[in-house]
Amino acid sequence: MPDNVRRHKKYDFVNQVLCFRDFPNYSDCRGTSMNSMNSNYSIRDEIRDFWSDRAATFDESVGHEIFSEAERNGWRRLIRKHLGEGQGRDALDLACGTAVISHLMHDTGFKVTGLDWSDAMLSQARAKAKKRGTDIRFVSGDAENTMEPKESYDVITNRHLVWTLVDPPKAFAEWFSVLKPGGKVLIVDGNMGKETWVKGPQKLWTKVSGNQPASHMTPAMMARHQNIRSRVYFSDQMPAQAVVDLLHKAGFEKVTVDRKLSDIHWAQARKMPFLRGLERLVQDRYAICAVKPK
Numbered sequence: 001m002p003d004n005v006r007r008h009k010k011y012d013f014v015n016q017v018l019c020f021r022d023f024p025n026y027s028d029c030r031g032t033s034m035n036s037m038n039s040n041y042s043i044r045d046e047i048r049d050f051w052s053d054r055a056a057t058f059d060e061s062v063g064h065e066i067f068s069e070a071e072r073n074g075w076r077r078l079i080r081k082h083l084g085e086g087q088g089r090d091a092l093d094l095a096c097g098t099a100v101i102s103h104l105m106h107d108t109g110f111k112v113t114g115l116d117w118s119d120a121m122l123s124q125a126r127a128k129a130k131k132r133g134t135d136i137r138f139v140s141g142d143a144e145n146t147m148e149p150k151e152s153y154d155v156i157t158n159r160h161l162v163w164t165l166v167d168p169p170k171a172f173a174e175w176f177s178v179l180k181p182g183g184k185v186l187i188v189d190g191n192m193g194k195e196t197w198v199k200g201p202q203k204l205w206t207k208v209s210g211n212q213p214a215s216h217m218t219p220a221m222m223a224r225h226q227n228i229r230s231r232v233y234f235s236d237q238m239p240a241q242a243v244v245d246l247l248h249k250a251g252f253e254k255v256t257v258d259r260k261l262s263d264i265h266w267a268q269a270r271k272m273p274f275l276r277g278l279e280r281l282v283q284d285r286y287a288i289c290a291v292k293p294k
């Protein structure tokens with residue numbers, strides 16, 4: 001049996017056990033369990049519903065919304081370094097979620113469109129933009145098939161999207177097509193499948209205290225997350241080089257990997273429980289910038 005199928009079966013079992021333990025009436029346990037009951041319910045539906053179920057509380061977590069000026073400045077620095085000042089140029093923030101990156105792009109002077117396939121995420125994004133008085137356009141759509149016109153954007157951004165793509169080669173071809181010649185894509189993600197040495201202290205803490213490591217997900221949501229993770233393209237690790245290779249195959253050039261993100265990660269870690277903060281500092285998180293040839 002291939003590794004990823006075995007892993008899926010294991011997570012499916014774990015998921016159902018956790019769901020029964022946490023929600024005996026099954027009312028808050030959709031995702032995988034519904035999936036196994038309804039064969040028309042695809043992995044893409046599952047991913048979208050998973051994020052929709054997280055939309056209401058997404059911005060409460062450090063690492064999602066921004067909780068310090070130090071972190072905000074770190075993000076602005078990263079955007080300016082790779083994309084320059086916006087100066088009214090057109091930006092497409094894919095899988096915008098609650099529009100954290102969309103707002104940073106807007107602050108940097110871009111004319112921003114935020115795209116996501118979760119209506120629940122988009123309504124949080126719209127409410128935030130209204131509250132902040134920002135004129136960001138939001139559209140519902142699939143990052144692998146945006147339906148946006150060809151060669152219409154100067155830049156594309158996305159954070160924490162690539163790891164959850166079902167078909168990244170298709171997505172990268174799509175991004176290449178909607179970018180203008182000379183346009184750039186900036187990806188922010190990481191190889192979160194790679195265990196760090198912090199797992200050791202975390203296990204020790206669980207053993208000694210009887211508490212699980214601090215997490216922004218309930219055990220049932222964590223199990224859904226793991227289950228989805230086991231079936232997407234990057235079901236195990238996502239080393240930056242694998243993403244770089246796919247970007248080259250899609251036609252991008254000048255592909256650079258930037259791991260100088262410590263200003264952002266320090267600012268986040270200071271707001272997190274100790275072991276989670278430590279993990280944030282040692283994980284292999286990266287930004288990748290690539291250019292569509294002129």
Ligand SMILES: C[S@@+](CC[C@H](N)C(=O)[O-])C[C@H]1O[C@@H](n2cnc3c(N)ncnc32)[C@H](O)[C@@H]1O
Nearest residue numbers: 051095096097100116117118121142143159160
């Ligand atoms: C981890 S959240 C990241 C949100 C936002 N980019 C951020 O960093 O704050 C992942 C988001 O990706 C969206 N998403 C995942 N796959 C997608 C796809 N193929 N098309 C559109 N949105 C997608 C989800 O709905 C969710 O809002």
